[in-house]
Amino acid sequence: xxxxxxxxxxxxxxxxxxxxxxxxxxxxxxxxxxxxxxxxxxxxxxxxxxxxxxxxxxxxxxxxxxxxxxxxxxxxxxxxxxxxxxxxxxxxxxxxxxxxxxxxxxxxxxxxxxxxxxxxxxxxxxxxxxxxxxxxxxxxxxxxxxxxxxxxxxxxxxxxxxxxxxxxxxxxxxxxxxxxxxxxxxxxxxxxxxxxxxxxxxxxxxxxxxxxxxxxxxxxxxxxxxxxxxxxxxxxxxxxxxxxxxxxxxxxxxxxxxxxxxxxxxxxxxxx
Amino acid sequence: xxxxxxxxxxxxxxxxxxxxxxxxxxxxxxxxxxxxxxxxxxxxxxxxxxxxxxxxxxxxxxxxxxxxxxxxxxxxxxxxxxxxxxxxxxxxxxxxxxxxxxxxxxxxxxxxxxxxxxxxxxxxxxxxxxxxxxxxxxxxxxxxxxxxxxxxxxxxxxxxxxxxxxxxxxxxxxxxxxxxxxxxxxxxxxxxxxxxxxxxxxxxxxxxxxxxxxxxxxxxxxxxxxxxxxxxxxxxxxxxxxxxxxxxxxxxxxxxxxxxxxxxxxxxxxxxxxxxxxxxxxxxxxxx
Numbered sequence: 001x002x003x004x005x006x007x008x009x010x011x012x013x014x015x016x017x018x019x020x021x022x023x024x025x026x027x028x029x030x031x032x033x034x035x036x037x038x039x040x041x042x043x044x045x046x047x048x049x050x051x052x053x054x055x056x057x058x059x060x061x062x063x064x065x066x067x068x069x070x071x072x073x074x075x076x077x078x079x080x081x082x083x084x085x086x087x088x089x090x091x092x093x094x095x096x097x098x099x100x101x102x103x104x105x106x107x108x109x110x111x112x113x114x115x116x117x118x119x120x121x122x123x124x125x126x127x128x129x130x131x132x133x134x135x136x137x138x139x140x141x142x143x144x145x146x147x148x149x150x151x152x153x154x155x156x157x158x159x160x161x162x163x164x165x166x167x168x169x170x171x172x173x174x175x176x177x178x179x180x181x182x183x184x185x186x187x188x189x190x191x192x193x194x195x196x197x198x199x200x201x202x203x204x205x206x207x208x209x210x211x212x213x214x215x216x217x218x219x220x221x222x223x224x225x226x227x228x229x230x231x232x233x234x235x236x237x238x239x240x241x242x243x244x245x246x247x248x249x250x251x252x253x254x255x256x257x258x259x260x261x262x263x264x265x266x267x268x269x270x271x272x
Numbered sequence: 273x274x275x276x277x278x279x280x281x282x283x284x285x286x287x288x289x290x291x292x293x294x295x296x297x298x299x300x301x302x303x304x305x306x307x308x309x310x311x312x313x314x315x316x317x318x319x320x321x322x323x324x325x326x327x328x329x330x331x332x333x334x335x336x337x338x339x340x341x342x343x344x345x346x347x348x349x350x351x352x353x354x355x356x357x358x359x360x361x362x363x364x365x366x367x368x369x370x371x372x373x374x375x376x377x378x379x380x381x382x383x384x385x386x387x388x389x390x391x392x393x394x395x396x397x398x399x400x401x402x403x404x405x406x407x408x409x410x411x412x413x414x415x416x417x418x419x420x421x422x423x424x425x426x427x428x429x430x431x432x433x434x435x436x437x438x439x440x441x442x443x444x445x446x447x448x449x450x451x452x453x454x455x456x457x458x459x460x461x462x463x464x465x466x467x468x469x470x471x472x473x474x475x476x477x478x479x480x481x482x483x484x485x486x487x488x489x490x491x492x493x494x495x496x497x498x499x500x501x502x503x504x505x506x507x508x509x510x511x512x513x514x515x516x517x518x519x520x521x522x523x524x525x526x527x528x529x530x531x532x533x534x535x536x537x538x539x540x541x542x543x544x545x546x547x548x549x550x551x552x553x554x555x556x557x558x559x560x
Contacts, residue, residue, distance in 0.1 A: 073463075073464075090460075090463040091463055091465055091466030091467065094464075095464070095465075098457070098460075098461065100457070102457050102458060102461035104461075104462075105556035105559050106479040106480070106482075106554075115465070116465045119466035119471065120466055121466075147555070149556070163465065164464075164465075167465070
């Protein structure tokens with residue numbers, strides 16, 4: 001009895017750490033009355049702080065819904081969602097990067113970052129320094145004065161990432177952020193995001209339908225079945241992290257095997 | 273070696289003609305934007321002159337352009353001890369009217385923006401006021417002018433109120449539509465960054481609705497402008513609309529025409545300025 005108490009205390013301590021995510025029997029339905037549609041669930045999932053979790057599944061499997069639940073945009077119909085041990089609220093729990101950049105066109109690159117710094121409660125005197133730091137982190141030095149429609153799609157998504165990092169939330173949520181970009185830009189951004197999360201020790205939950213992207217980025221991959229989405233495969237990825245040659249990693253035997261395994265699981269889950 | 277010039281020769285005359293023709297064409301393309309409007313203006317003046325000279329109608333009904341020009345000079349200057357028209361020069365008449373429009377349309381625009389913001393964000397406020405605004409919009413300003421005279425007398429109040437009431441609906445309607453159409457994705461993006469409800473209104477809703485609102489303002493100023501003569505029907509002197517009305521009472525057609533042209537030209541200038549303001553204030557129009 002005392003041993004079960006201690007394990008429970010240990011688990012709750014772990015999932016209340018900043019940046020950790022815990023989903024308990026989460027189900028989410030859209031619609032009201034007779035016309036409801038179960039998008040997700042039931043899902044049980046624990047993401048310890050510092051993990052890079054990639055949610056993979058065919059389109060319509062509810063992976064974006066799951067991300068919206070973690071971000072606090074939606075509340076689960078059943079079950080509970082906990083981020084850093086508390087109920088998530090938008091703008092508090094996590095930084096979010098959406099599928100499209102969603103930048104404010106009436107503001108310049110600098111204006112978009114500044115707005116994020118203001119919402120994050122950073123005092124005005126520290127903005128220039130923090131702004132430069134954020135832009136440097138996403139490789140956008142010197143673009144401050146540009147209008148957001150003057151820069152490329154890849155640069156726009158970089159601004160969106162810098163904006164999401166402004167509050168220094170311990171958790172970063174990314175919803176297919178590179179799906180609309182060309183292959184070359186996508187690979188570069190994947191490398192940057194991988195390096196960035198490693199260096200800062202942030203927790204990340206990344207949604208994608210690409211097995212390739214999942215294997216490259218994740219320290220753990222969860223494959224979801226088709227709607228309602230439930231966990232079909234939970235796979236730790238043991239590929240080397242830290243200072244690695246991205247090209248070498250992508251070309252390795254182990255990478256190819258993992259990609260095949262995930263790809264197979266996604267297809268099987270979509271067919272089921 | 274001797275074949276080369278022989279081959280080139282027949283091509284020469286074919287190449288030559290486009291050379292002088294091309295600059296003429298490009299010159300025409302360059303002057304066309306100025307040439308066509310001024311040409312049509314000259315043609316109009318010519319037809320007017322011919323019509324007046326033909327004697328089909330009396331000079332009282334269709335005065336020739338020269339008499340209108342004389343009337344313009346008369347009302348713009350002091351002559352025979354008389355200052356302009358009825359003691360006020362044309363520019364002063366216009367200035368007084370523009371002040372009324374500025375004040376009236378200004379009040380209408382501010383009220384329209386406030387109502388538009390409220391109606392666009394709060395569903396029940398929209399349901400409550402929308403039918404009234406639609407009703408007001410369909411009314412010709414002359415219809416409620418009599419009522420305003422009864423309520424407010426014959427001085428500045430009914431005139432400014434009329435212009436405000438006329439300018440209000442276009443701004444309210446365009447702002448409401450624009451606010452209701454603010455991309456939900458941008459609101460969500462702001463909330464994800466930690467914006468409060470008020471932050472969202474100030475930083476997302478207002479700038480996102482601004483282009484449409486400014487279009488509404490241009491419409492509103494146009495409506496106020498076209499209501500000017502109506503607003504100055506009663507006790508409108510001094511004022512350009514009042515001048516037109518008063519001159520019409522005396523069958524003074526040249527002054528009526530001078531007034532109409534002054535209203536039209538100043539209206540064009542103001543619309544041009546507003547268009548310019550729009551371009552400067554909302555460079556992101558159509559890029560969201």
